[in-house]
Amino acid sequence: MAKFGKSIIFVLGLLLIIAIITNTAIGSTNISPLITAKILLARYFFIEPTWTSSQEVIITNIRLPRVLLGGFVGAALSTAGCAMQGLLKNPMADPYIIGMSSGAALGASIAFMLLLPVQVTSFVMAVITIFIVYNISIIGGKVPIDTLLLAGIAVGSFLASITSLIIFLAQSPHQIIFWLMGGLWTANWDKVKITAILVTIGIVMLYRYSWKLNVMLLGEEEAQYLGVNVEHVKQYVLVFSALITAAAVSVSGIIGFVGLIIPHIMRILVGPDHRILFPASTLAGAIFLILTDTFARTIMDSVELPVGVVTAMFGAPFFIYLLRKRRDNLYA
């Protein structure tokens, strides 16, 4: 199993590199993958230029940051979803489950209304939301999972209703509505850098708890018998899942489905061991979002679709297919 797992990680890693190069090549101006690869490599090595400077600008300043941002956002959502599913032992779990997306959405709406910086405001609101939900859920020093879920749904609905109110009253609501649909069209190098740092830190921190999450899958009581400080693990995993989700959402809006289905598919492929499941989800999430985003920006000549629309449009039927194919124990 471990061997098989490692080769899957290797293959996914390779696919990710290929996805980055080919998807950077695809766009309204045709640039071949070979030229693209050369332009990318020329950033680090000396290569005799065989391309025009406008090609170089398109690749390095427009397409590459977009592809990379998609990669980091996909990686973050998928890893956070994987962590939440493991922690909550719930197949419905995704990174947004305890109200974070609603918090981020409200933050973005407020930012559009008051002309504040959208990324910062939505990030902060997402983090505040998790903080509130977590603290509501504490009962006698412990955080029961059911309470956490219900509190998340309650707080989420409350915040969503305020967002709806803002949209209803707004002068030009379509900015907010577009943001809610999720898209990567505002990608630039600054966003890539911030997202890369936050997401990498969060993902590495989550990987450190892979083993503990495995033990937690046996149930909280068994995990305690095996020496896991259950409440600490919950807090830790929530904090870092929240961090990377907020980092992703604040630059991309609400992109659904990546964080739900990618970890599921990977669990079917590599099993429940988080030491392999985590990296597999991270890589597959990145690949998936890069591909869907390319589709979203190139399928129609005149306009770009919001990638959030595409992920669900493709993801949902595929997921239903998987569910039908394999009805026995995804969870219980």
Place this chain on the structure above:
Amino acid sequence: MLKIKDLNVSYGQHQVLEKIGLSAVKGEFIGIIGPNGSGKTTLLKTITNVLKPTSGTIMIDGTNIEKMKSNEIAKNVAVVSQVVSINFEFTVKDIVLMGRNPYIKSSESVEDINIANDMMKKTNIHFLKKRLITRLSGGELQRVIIARALTQTPKILLLDEPTSHLDITNQIEILNLVKKASTKGMVVIAVMHDLNLAAYYCNKICLLRDGCLISTGTPRQVLTPSNIEVAFNLPIEVMHNNRTNSLYVMPILEPLNEI
């Protein structure tokens, strides 16, 4: 090694254990018997600090367990639960290795793997090593959980009806194995429903009824017709087994046509 004093435990308002006192020294095999709902499982959970007592203390080697971190407790105490169900497709080897959790920082060492292998051999599950835990029989699963608990290399092993799913051969084998561990110095505390097995294996038996210890002592002192009558409301006959030199008990049954 283990000292329990004046333990009171309740679930909310409902008091389940009352004034329990119990001590165990190295090498003891203690049986806990009592009717369903008398508080046996609750007692084991309290010893691992999963349930906090309302009052009273539990000391392991002179340290109050409330002051110990969860992985310190797990290095000292291992538990085989009454009901175990695992819905995730880990292999048997993965599950047994989780017994090393309190010792493992990031990933398991060769020593951890050796201990796990050793315990799988001792519990006759080594041949199941690569099987998925979700696809075992009840008895196989129970032996995996016992192997996992032994892999924790605890000083105290708590067993909650460890042989309830095992066939007669495996019952004896597992109990022999556990007995051997106890003669090497491990404290074993086992909830048992089979009074005869309890009489045979235990140095000491605790009889619980409605959360109170109504009798503690050697099998001979505890397993008397009057004690059993009080606890289980069942008349029994106590006999001596010359071969094993232990006693055995028989419920006094009416002929079937009179039921």
